[in-house]
Amino acid sequence: MSIHMNRKRQIEGTTLVIFGASGDLTSRKILPAIASLWDQEQLPNEFSVIGVARSPLGDEGFRRLVMESAASWDSIGTYIENFHYLQGDYTSISTYQSLTKLLDSIEQTRQTGKSRLFYLATIPSLFGTISSLLGESGLSQSGASGFTRIIIEKPFGNDTSSALKLNSDMHRSFSEEQIYRIDHYLGKETVQNLLALRFSNAIFEPIWNRNFVNNVQITVAEQIGVGHRGGFYENAGALKDIIQNHMLQVLSLVLMEAPALMTAESIQNEKVKVLSAVEIPSIAEVASRTVRGQYVSGVINSEEVKGYREERDVSSTSKTETYVAMRLAVDNWRWAGVPIFIRTGKRMPKRETQVVMEFNRAPHLPFIGGSARQLGPNRLILRIQPEEEIKLVFGAKVPGQDYNIRSVAMNFSYADTFKEVSWDAYERLILDALLGDRTLFLRSDEVIKAWEIVEPIQRAFSDLDFPLYPYAAGTYGPKEASKLLQSTGHYWHNS
Ligand code: BG6
Numbered sequence: 001m002s003i004h005m006n007r008k009r010q011i012e013g014t015t016l017v018i019f020g021a022s023g024d025l026t027s028r029k030i031l032p033a034i035a036s037l038w039d040q041e042q043l044p045n046e047f048s049v050i051g052v053a054r055s056p057l058g059d060e061g062f063r064r065l066v067m068e069s070a071a072s073w074d075s076i077g078t079y080i081e082n083f084h085y086l087q088g089d090y091t092s093i094s095t096y097q098s099l100t101k102l103l104d105s106i107e108q109t110r111q112t113g114k115s116r117l118f119y120l121a122t123i124p125s126l127f128g129t130i131s132s133l134l135g136e137s138g139l140s141q142s143g144a145s146g147f148t149r150i151i152i153e154k155p156f157g158n159d160t161s162s163a164l165k166l167n168s169d170m171h172r173s174f175s176e177e178q179i180y181r182i183d184h185y186l187g188k189e190t191v192q193n194l195l196a197l198r199f200s201n202a203i204f205e206p207i208w209n210r211n212f213v214n215n216v217q218i219t220v221a222e223q224i225g226v227g228h229r230g231g232f233y234e235n236a237g238a239l240k241d242i243i244q245n246h247m248l249q250v251l252s253l254v255l256m257e258a259p260a261l262m263t264a265e266s267i268q269n270e271k272v273k274v275l276s277a278v279e280i281p282s283i284a285e286v287a288s289r290t291v292r293g294q295y296v297s298g299v300i301n302s303e304e305v306k307g308y309r310e311e312r313d314v315s316s317t318s319k320t321e322t323y324v325a326m327r328l329a330v331d332n333w334r335w336a337g338v339p340i341f342i343r344t345g346k347r348m349p350k351r352e353t354q355v356v357m358e359f360n361r362a363p364h365l366p367f368i369g370g371s372a373r374q375l376g377p378n379r380l381i382l383r384i385q386p387e388e389e390i391k392l393v394f395g396a397k398v399p400g401q402d403y404n405i406r407s408v409a410m411n412f413s414y415a416d417t418f419k420e421v422s423w424d425a426y427e428r429l430i431l432d433a434l435l436g437d438r439t440l441f442l443r444s445d446e447v448i449k450a451w452e453i454v455e456p457i458q459r460a461f462s463d464l465d466f467p468l469y470p471y472a473a474g475t476y477g478p479k480e481a482s483k484l485l486q487s488t489g490h491y492w493h494n495s
Helices: 026-038 058-069 093-110 123-137 158-173 189-201 227-234 237-255 264-277 283-289 426-434 445-461 479-486
Strands: 016-018 050-053 083-087 117-121 148-153 177-184 213-221 290-296 296-302 304-306 323-328 340-345 352-359 379-385 390-399 403-414 469-472
Touching: 016 093, 026 058, 026 426, 050 058, 050 093, 058 227, 083 093, 093 379, 117 123, 117 296, 123 148, 123 158, 148 403, 148 426, 158 445, 177 445, 189 379, 213 237, 237 264, 237 323, 237 340, 237 352, 237 445, 264 445, 264 479, 283 290, 283 304, 283 323, 283 445, 290 445, 323 445, 323 479, 340 479
Parallel strands: 016 050, 016 117, 050 083, 117 148, 148 177, 213 340, 290 469
Antiparallel strands: 213 352, 290 323, 296 304, 323 340, 352 379, 379 390, 390 403
16 A cells, blocks of 8 residues: 655656546646646656647647646646647557657656556547557557556446456556556545554454444435536446446445455455455346435525436436445355445435444343433444544433433544645555556456446346436435335434
8 A cells, every 4th residue: 555755756757648638537637636746746857748639739738728727736837848748639540659759759858767657538438449559559568667557547348348348458458567447436545544444453353244233334425416427427327437436446445354465466356355245136136126316406505406307418308327225235254144235326415425334233221211212323434525534333321310321423533633634536546556556446357346246237227117216406315215224124324
């Protein structure tokens, strides 16, 4: 696992090549992350960036875009000459020939080795083509003086077979060790802390299993709607957009066995093992374990917001889900019989990502004359965002003569405890890719396992008769999602 420290001297004079340089991801995430890394002296002076895109920006236009995107970082002006632009068609070999020349000339001018990091920030359907052409033009090979790596972003395919195809397309030009698949949730400090909590403390391990844990709940609630991303979201939906990647990643960190070492291989092996143990429902079983919903207009923060079907670029008869709740089972010794509930939705009352470990209740309450009616089960709540906290909920005696017991919480808050500033996920991940640390990236087999889990659900959803429940924006999803838990005697914990 990467450790925060000044690693400036460890990073060679690399050239970062961003395909999709005029796009949203580049200006919102990649350029600010680069600027911030420079500001914190994590990157050497010789570090260069080449933006590749179809628009006729030129070096000047690209540098303007860099200044706008990274305006809040002081040193960006100092390094602006390190940014270059190449206009080109991603599907034409001549673009890659020009890129080779530009790379050679930058490396010669700056007298660096040939370390190159390609970042595919384009639409995913171009990943296969770009990596093949990088291969064909000889750019995918690592030379004697430096490394060659490639970063791609989710979605990694659309289903198991397209994900397998993407893997094999990329493997024709790049080895698995050269490929860095980003899931930005793994770059979050609180997600990494799931491992620290579980594997640096002795008190949790003995109770982290079916003998003590009654159920596990993972929630990724978003307050935002689809905004200007309607066109993209229509083909994605909550299942592919959040569950297949971010939620199954969080789930695997919460439920996996302890890795022998904090190395990429050990951690990825354990994640694959637990994902392999997730029971894959048959298409017929999906209906009794899954609730799908779509938001209609409602009120959030006293403001009227529109329904999903009224959003820009969304069909007025859309069947795309903006909410999914599911009951999963993990068939191994640790988790057999423990329901794992997961849910995600847009336009929920508040943004909230959390994991709730709910423990079994005390077998008998010996108190006479008092009341334990307000006593809930013990819970360990791992709050990932926006609050970064860990809460332990337990029973305590209310002051007074009788034994009135009530649930109270003990709280650890990141903000109150640490003065160190949390890094943005992209800063962490780009730096790790530059350092060759693959711990926080996905291996090809993890991606395939995750698709295998969601595929039957995806197929069940494509049946027009599969229920799609409306829920008002500003609520915690359709009431059917509560019934999903009530049927087994459980209920959702909202903060
Ligand atoms: C992205 C999804 O991967 O994650 C978005 O495509 C979603 O739809 C976003 O809003 C959530 O990320 P975060 O970090 O805000 O929880």
